[in-house]
Amino acid sequence: MAPPGESAVEVADLVRRYGPVTAVNGLSFRAARGAVTAMLGPNGAGKTTTIEICEGFRRAGSGLVRVLGLDPAADGKALKPRVGVMPQSGGVPGTARAGEFLRLIASFHSRPLDPAALLERLGLTGQARTPFRRLSGGQQQRLSLAVALVGRPELVFLDEPTTGLDPQARHSTWELVEELRGAGVSVVLTTHYMEEAERLADHVVIVDHGTVVAQGAPADLAGAERQLRFRARPGLGLDELLSALPLGSAAKESPAGHYLVEGDVRPELLATVTAWCASHGVMAEELRIERRTLEDVFLELTGRELRS
Ligand SMILES: Nc1ncnc2c1ncn2[C@@H]1O[C@H](COP(=O)(O)OP(=O)(O)OP(=O)(O)O)[C@@H](O)[C@H]1O
Incomplete structure (x- = not known):
């Protein structure tokens, strides 16, 4: 367990290039424990690259990244049971049935949530036997969220959790994020919806062209x-x-x-x-x-x- 007061995520001077493209260009921020931190920025700003480096899915070019006090590039094994990930692309095999896949992920964890109750909470009980690729876009998003949460993580990364959702599904996702914060879970999410950042985030990191252009509490930023x-x-x-x-x-x-x-x-x-x-x-x-x-x-x- 990381010492209390330590950041859930710390990123300093992060740089990541893809050939000639500098996707992340000296980006720094901290996400506090038990808080919701939103990275807000337009498409292509470098949010996904940053979050995937924090998740251990991509390597940093240079800079420092600490997640729950550990290095995601070196300590992936120790972090896996403690961190939930909802990738932008869903991250669930197309042929996997919703209920079976969630039970499988739950079985990897020592103290998982009840998969059936989680499906119910996310309105997916009727889709438990449906393969992922046959779910609607919104249902796929919700199943990815369930996969991220089933292991009772200390920290969750949600990459654009509500993109493409209808307003009702968006609101229920927001409620869930608020519940997570209420339960003391640290949440780091990316979004290009400013209403989402304003409504959910304790701390907003505004990103453009791979760098942080402003950060702070939403009310302080707006002045x-x-x-x-x-x-x-x-x-x-x-x-x-x-x-x-x-x-x-x-x-x-x-x-x-x-x-x-x-x-x-x-x-x-x-x-x-x-x-x-x-x-x-x-x-x-x-x-x-x-x-x-x-x-x-x-x-x-x-x-x-x-x-x-
Ligand atoms: N694997 C890759 N190879 C080459 N270029 C990439 C790769 N991944 C991302 N990029 C480029 O890096 C830049 C940042 O992309 P990234 O996906 O991190 O931004 P983003 O803010 O998450 O955008 P979005 O909201 O569209 O996901 C973009 O110019 C993108 O085209």
Whole structure:
């Protein structure tokens, strides 16, 4: 058992190249024990490569990786019973029947969860005899999750656990992750859904081009700043609106007819915007004040959208 207080995962200056492609480029983060850590970034950011190095499935080029205090490249045997893995590709042979495969994995562990109860919990009881390749995408995801959890791991790696799931299945996966955290399990997941990171993670590591561009608690990353949004007819004269706003404010239209005002959003600023709209015969529809999201943070840091 690793000493209390030690990180579940520690990665420092990790580099991994595939020929000319630098997939991971000096990436560092720590995942605390008993917490949910989310690596958030667009496709190709290097999340899977990083997580697979932590899982011991790929080798680091250089840098330090410690999982539960051990080196996954050298201590795979010691880590295997303590770590659950849900790979992006499912990781279950296509012909394996859901129930049989889960029982087989359970048999490798000394104190497994009851496979039938786990299938029930994940809504897969009706599919227990179905081969993996005949399950729907969402059912395959849930079976992979069951495989990751059946050994009662101390730490689980979930690579894009809800990609492609419908909203209901996504919510039940989120509940399960919350239960794991409640039970003291450390969770490291990757996602390109900012709602997922915001909802689940104690600590978010924002990754782009193989490196960490920001990390922290979701609320700290998004900050206390507010922004004002409204819809109106396209092509409003924003330069003129801007000259009426306090210095340091910003206003933009993107996409057409969707307006965003950023800055020190106080009652006076709201009054200025609505008065300006009124004096120009503009009906500001769906006017709202909201906090920045991780999507906004990502856009600001990288100039690109997460989902791009
Ligand atoms: N085995 C490989 N051989 C060559 N290039 C690879 C290999 N695996 C990944 N890459 C490249 O490394 C980069 C990072 O890929 P990676 O899968 O780690 O990113 P990711 O953030 O997990 O993206 P996704 O969300 O699409 O899985 C990409 O440019 C990818 O094309």
